[in-house]
Amino acid sequence: MLEIKNLHASVAGKPILKGIDLSIGPGEVHAIMGPNGSGKSTLSYVLAGRDGYDVTDGSVSYDGLDLLTMEPEERAASGVFLAFQYPVEIPGVSNMTFLKAALNAVRKHRGDKELDAMEFLKLIRAKTRLLNMTDEMLKRAVNVGFSGGEKKRNEVLQMAVLDPKLAVLDETDSGLDIDALKVVAEGVNALRGPERSALVITHYQRLLDYIVPDFVHVLAHGRIQRSGGKELALELEAKGYAEFGVDEAA
Amino acid sequence: MAATIDTVEKVREVTEQKYKYGFVTDIEADTAPKGLDESTIRFISAKKDEPAWLLEWRLKAYRHWLTMEEPEWAKVAYPAIDFQDSYYYSAPKLKAGPKNLNEVDPELLRTYEKLGIPIKEQELLAGVEPTMAVDAVFDSVSVATTFKAKLEEKGVIFCPISEAVQKHPDLVRQYLGSVVPYSDNFYATLNSAVFTDGSFVYVPKGVRCPMELSTYFRINASKTGQFERTLIIADAGSYVSYLEGCTAPQRDENQLHAAVVELVTHDDAQIKYSTVQNWYPGDEEGRGGIFNFVTKRGACRGANSKISWTQVETGSAITWKYPSCILQGDNSVGEFYSVAIANNCQQADTGTKMIHIGRNTRSTIVSKGISAGRAQNTYRGLVKVLPKAENARNHTQCDSLLIGDRCGAHTVPYIESRNRSARVEHEATTAKISEDQLFYCRQRGLSQEDAVSLIVNGFCKEVLKELPMEFAVEAQKLVGISLEGSVG
Numbered sequence: 001m002l003e004i005k006n007l008h009a010s011v012a013g014k015p016i017l018k019g020i021d022l023s024i025g026p027g028e029v030h031a032i033m034g035p036n037g038s039g040k041s042t043l044s045y046v047l048a049g050r051d052g053y054d055v056t057d058g059s060v061s062y063d064g065l066d067l068l069t070m071e072p073e074e075r076a077a078s079g080v081f082l083a084f085q086y087p088v089e090i091p092g093v094s095n096m097t098f099l100k101a102a103l104n105a106v107r108k109h110r111g112d113k114e115l116d117a118m119e120f121l122k123l124i125r126a127k128t129r130l131l132n133m134t135d136e137m138l139k140r141a142v143n144v145g146f147s148g149g150e151k152k153r154n155e156v157l158q159m160a161v162l163d164p165k166l167a168v169l170d171e172t173d174s175g176l177d178i179d180a181l182k183v184v185a186e187g188v189n190a191l192r193g194p195e196r197s198a199l200v201i202t203h204y205q206r207l208l209d210y211i212v213p214d215f216v217h218v219l220a221h222g223r224i225q226r227s228g229g230k231e232l233a234l235e236l237e238a239k240g241y242a243e244f245g246v247d248e249a250a
Numbered sequence: 251m252a253a254t255i256d257t258v259e260k261v262r263e264v265t266e267q268k269y270k271y272g273f274v275t276d277i278e279a280d281t282a283p284k285g286l287d288e289s290t291i292r293f294i295s296a297k298k299d300e301p302a303w304l305l306e307w308r309l310k311a312y313r314h315w316l317t318m319e320e321p322e323w324a325k326v327a328y329p330a331i332d333f334q335d336s337y338y339y340s341a342p343k344l345k346a347g348p349k350n351l352n353e354v355d356p357e358l359l360r361t362y363e364k365l366g367i368p369i370k371e372q373e374l375l376a377g378v379e380p381t382m383a384v385d386a387v388f389d390s391v392s393v394a395t396t397f398k399a400k401l402e403e404k405g406v407i408f409c410p411i412s413e414a415v416q417k418h419p420d421l422v423r424q425y426l427g428s429v430v431p432y433s434d435n436f437y438a439t440l441n442s443a444v445f446t447d448g449s450f451v452y453v454p455k456g457v458r459c460p461m462e463l464s465t466y467f468r469i470n471a472s473k474t475g476q477f478e479r480t481l482i483i484a485d486a487g488s489y490v491s492y493l494e495g496c497t498a499p500q501r502d503e504n505q506l507h508a509a510v511v512e513l514v515t516h517d518d519a520q521i522k523y524s525t526v527q528n529w530y531p532g533d534e535e536g537r538g539g540i541f542n543f544v545t546k547r548g549a550c551r552g553a554n555s556k557i558s559w560t561q562v563e564t565g566s567a568i569t570w571k572y573p574s575c576i577l578q579g580d581n582s583v584g585e586f587y588s589v590a591i592a593n594n595c596q597q598a599d600t601g602t603k604m605i606h607i608g609r610n611t612r613s614t615i616v617s618k619g620i621s622a623g624r625a626q627n628t629y630r631g632l633v634k635v636l637p638k639a640e641n642a643r644n645h646t647q648c649d650s651l652l653i654g655d656r657c658g659a660h661t662v663p664y665i666e667s668r669n670r671s672a673r674v675e676h677e678a679t680t681a682k683i684s685e686d687q688l689f690y691c692r693q694r695g696l697s698q699e700d701a702v703s704l705i706v707n708g709f710c711k712e713v714l715k716e717l718p719m720e721f722a723v724e725a726q727k728l729v730g731i732s733l734e735g736s737v738g
Contacts, residue, residue, distance in 0.1 A: 051685070076695040088690040092708030101704055102694035109695065113554050141708065156695065 001026050001199055002166055010224035016042045018222035019058070022248035025193040031208055032201045033233060034219035035241045040201045041085060043219070044170040047199075048082040048186040049075050051165045067169065076102075077109030081170055083155040095154065098126065098142045099161050106162055127160040131187045147150070151182030156187035165206035167191070167198045173207040185210030220244035269530060272500025275361045275470050279389070282339035282384050284473070288312060298412045298446075301419060311432040311442035318436045325628045325660060326568045328541065331506060338444045340471040341391040344433040358386075358393050361468070370667075381722065382462040383408055385449045387478055389471050392447045393414070396459065406454040406459050406490075411479055414450035425483055429512035429549045429576070437508040437570075438545040441477045445510065448478035453488040453519075462718055467496040467509075469529070475506040482512070484519035486552060491522040491718055496529050496565070498713065502538045502678055504567060507546045515580065517552030522560070524724055529565035531732075534623070536595030539567025546573035547603075550582035550611075559602065560716040562725045564732040567596060574603035577611035577639075584613040586638055587713040589725075591706075592645050592657070592734045593624030601631035601662075606642035606672070607630040615646040618710045621657035622736035628660040635672040642672040650680040651709050653702065653736045681709075703730030 002024040009017040016039045024030050034040050045053045047060065049072040060067040067075060090098065093234075105113040115123065128135060133153060145150050152172055158168055169188065173181055173185055188198070188211050208216070208230065216232040218225045218241070225244045226232065240246075253285035259332075266730045282293045291312055295305040320331075342358060359523050385408065392410030401408050407418060415601035432442040449465040484490055496507075509531060513521050532539025542565075548557035559573040568591075575584025606611035613633065621627040627650065635642045650659035661678050683705055689702035707714065707726050712720055714729075 048689075049691050072689065072692040073695050073697050082691065082693050083692075088684075088686045090687055090705060090708055092711035093704055098691075098694070098704070101700065102691075102696055105697070105700065106695035115530070162694065169576055 001063050002134070002199075003061040005059050005061075007043075007060060008056045009042060010054050010056055011052060011232070013043060015056070019044065020219075020222075020224055022217065023225060024197045024199065026197060026214065029198045029200060029211065030190065030215045030217065031213035032070060032199060032217050032219050032224075032232060033203070033205070033236055035246045036203065036243075038219045038246075039222045040203075040219055041170055043098045044082055044168045044199075044201055047168055048072060048074075048080065054148055056098055070166045073105070074109070076162070077106045079163075079207065081159050081162055081164035082165065083152075083159060083169045085171040085174055085194045087143045087146075087151040087155055089144045091144050093142050094139055095142050096138040098136075101159055102158070124161065127157060130190055131157060131160060132183070133157060148175040149177070149183065152176060152180065153187065156191070160187070160191055165196060169198065169200045171201055171203065173202055173204060182210060183209065205233040208233045218244060220246055252616050269500055271497035271528065271667065272530060275357060277355065277357050277470070278343040279471055280341045280343050281337050281471070281474075281481040284337055285334040286336070286338055286444065290338050294444060294446060297339065297416070300415060303423065304415060307427070307432060308365050309700070311439050315434050315436070315443055315476055318439060318636040320436050324570050324630070325597050325626060326570060326597040327443045328504070328568055328597075331504075331541070333440075335473070336506065337471065337474040338477070339446055340389040340474045341705045342388055342393065349679070355393075358375070358388060359398055360385035361470075382464055385410060385465045387447050387449070387465060387467045388468060389474055391474065392449070401460070401656070404457050404460055405454040407450065408463050409450055410668045411448045411450040411481060412446075414481075414680075418450070418452070421483065422450065422481070425481055425512065425514055427512075429514060429547050430510050430545050431607045435545060437543040440512050441479060441508050441545070444475075445477045446481040448509070449482075451482040451490060451492065453484045453490045455485045456487040458488065459490040462491050462493060462720065464493045464495070467494065469505060469507065473503065473505070475508065475528075476508045477507075481515070482521055482523070484513075484515045484521050484555075484622060486516040487518045489520045491524070493524040493526070493718060493721060494591070495526045500530050500538065504532075504539060504541055506541050506543065507566075509546075511544070511546040511573075513548030513557055515548070515550050515552060515555035515557055515582075518554045519552060520556040520558075522550065522558045523548070523573070524721065525559075525561040525563070526717075526721060526728065527561065527563045527565055527569070528728060531565045531594070532562070532567040532602075534594045536567065539596070540565065542566035544571040546571060547576065548574070548584070549576045550579050550584060550590040550608075552582070553579040553608070554581045554612050555579050556583040557712035558587070558715065558716070560587040561589070561600075562714070562717070562728065563588070563590040563598060563600060564728050566598075569596075569598040569600050571600050574605070576605045576607065577613065578607045579611075579657055580608040581610045581723065582608055583611070586613075586615045588615070588617045589620070589628075589710045589713045589729070590618070590627055591620045591729065592622070592627040593732055593736055594623040594625060596623075596625045598626070599628040599630055601629045603634070603650045604644060606633075606635040606639035609638070609640040610642070612643045613645075615644070615648070616712050617646075617649075618713055619650045619659055620653070620706055620709070621650070621659050622733055624656045626660070628662060630662045632664040632666070633674055635667040635674065638667045639669050640671050642669060643672045644672075646674075646676045648678040649675070649707065649709070650678075652680065652682045653733065699730070702736060703732050706730070706733060
């Protein structure tokens with residue numbers, strides 16, 4: 001359902017991605033591991049369509065669509081979701097308002113009826129129950145004053161509400177202690193299904209203990225250097241990224 | 251490259267269609283000869299069949315005005331106004347004047363329907379109470395006022411000020427000019443000379459006004475100024491919530507709107523005054539639009555009284571207004587909640603004055619200024635504590651939000667304290683809508699326009715929540731519409 005071919009991308013004229021090939025099937029969970037500066041976050045922003053991330057070559061086909069020609073909101077509406085490494089604060093806008101606006105924008109785009117306040121409340125209650133969350137978070141302004149763990153749980157909640165076909169999780173484990181990590185991973189696992197694919201981007205193997213991937217890829221120097229099953233993550237944990245010409249100690 | 255052109259095109263489309271109140275009603279009007287001299291004032295006064303004292307008051311104002319100069323201290327720039335190149339009175343021609351709502355010209359009713367203003371007393375289901383009464387002012391005259399009878403049951407007077415002059419001359423004479431004297435400032439003095447209509451409200455002792463009162467101002471005629479005058483008196487222990495809305499047709503010329511609003515609260519009384527100002531702002535190049543030069547002031551005369559101003563200013567080419575509170579009564583409270591949005595070439599210079607005279611007087615100022623396009627937005631405020639205002643308190647919060655890199659935000663707070671026990675606080679912030687916020691919203695499926703609207707509404711939330719519920723939703727939408735096309 002996602003087909004990345006020979007993807008090259010630059011930021012401010014500097015080439016970061018230098019020919020990525022990756023194919024993700026429906027319901028598959030792929031992990032991308034790599035050292036700092038390897039282009040992991042760039043890949044997630046290119047997929048989501050952020051300004052300033054210029055694709056210089058290659059193609060991305062998503063669900064039969066030419067993803068790279070679409071606006072960020074069109075990608076979101078067609079089911080691409082990015083869980084941010086650093087979720088953004090929006091003062092004065094309650095989580096509830098934000099989620100309702102986002103969901104209705106997406107539903108409108110998909111040709112579904114927009115939900116009224118009651119219908120939305122029902123839906124959100126079901127989702128918070130599914131993720132073992134309290135309603136309290138819904139009343140607070142989007143990510144304002146949230147702890148690191150709360151921010152990431154909020155990303156998972158948004159994902160649950162928007163019901164994407166492809167979820168890109170950008171370093172969801174960064175800044176989380178082990179308990180918070182478990183809670184977030186449980187949330188992600190609760191949303192796994194045959195129709196939902198995921199691309200889990202992480203520096204550490206730790207997250208993959210909880211979100212077990214079907215495939216693991218190593219990204220370094222802007223290219224996928226090696227691919228394998230979940231055991232590849234364990235190998236990397238043991239050996240580091242040295243074999244890919246990266247000295248992490250530096 | 252193509253994408254850039256697309257964006258520019260799209261912004262243009264959006265900007266051109268954004269002011270949906272820009273139509274003109276074709277209606278025969280009764281107009282004073284162009285220009286301004288004493289005969290114009292006599293004409294207006296005669297049209298309204300005014301008593302001699304009021305004509306004298308107008309003439310006194312006019313003669314004083316001739317000695318005054320236009321104020322130049324505000325941070326706004328505009329070509330000199332030719333006061334002789336304007337009409338000072340324009341009224342839709344009425345066949346003998348409507349006695350009741352059924353006799354109002356259908357063309358006018360259609361106009362207000364198009365504007366979304368209910369000036370019919372809809373058949374109400376048994377047991378359902380109306381929540382709002384409306385006075386509709388079209389150019390220089392009030393054309394209809396709803397639920398007058400219903401309000402009279404409670405002793406509340408809500409009528410055009412021209413009618414109040416006839417029916418309640420003592421009240422008008424006692425209060426008119428008592429908060430904003432005829433000699434107050436250039437535009438207020440001009441208004442005193444030529445004011446045409448506006449609303450009059452009197453709430454008797456101990457009465458809580460049973461519904462929202464609302465005046466809807468519409469400028470229709472070309473080359474015509476609107477000079478309305480509103481006077482609201484809340485007698486001891488009473489309460490009233492009043493809202494005004496304003497729109498005007500889209501024209502290439504600038505039109506002057508110089509209004510005066512006076513509020514008076516006696517002991518334990520409270521007035522909540524809300525404004526949603528959406529005069530035509532001019533086009534994206536700054537052609538046309540209303541010059542909104544307005545004097546609004548409330549006097550908390552009684553102990554424990556309160557005046558609260560809430561304004562959402564999205565329209566007008568230039569806004570120059572400072573709704574103020576004179577806190578005379580001990581323990582009286584003044585509030586000012588403001589959202590001012592300036593997009594394209596709009597200029598806004600707005601704020602408040604809180605004058606603490608009585609003991610334990612308190613004031614709160616929350617100002618949210620949003621600038622986009624090439625607009626300039628200035629908060630200008632004065633907090634003044636006089637020597638007898640023991641324990642006076644003020645808190646001012648002044649936030650600016652910038653969209654794009656060609657606009658400006660300015661904050662000019664004046665603080666004068668002459669009492670050592672007073673505490674005056676001023677906080678100010680300036681922020682930009684960040685690329686991160688926009689991208690985050692768009693990644694969740696919101697369009698760029700919706701994202702801006704959502705972020706700005708969040709920024710203004712503290713103020714918008716002060717509006718009466720019925721108008722909060724409208725105001726939220728208006729905030730979004732006013733900023734359409736502001737992010738390319």
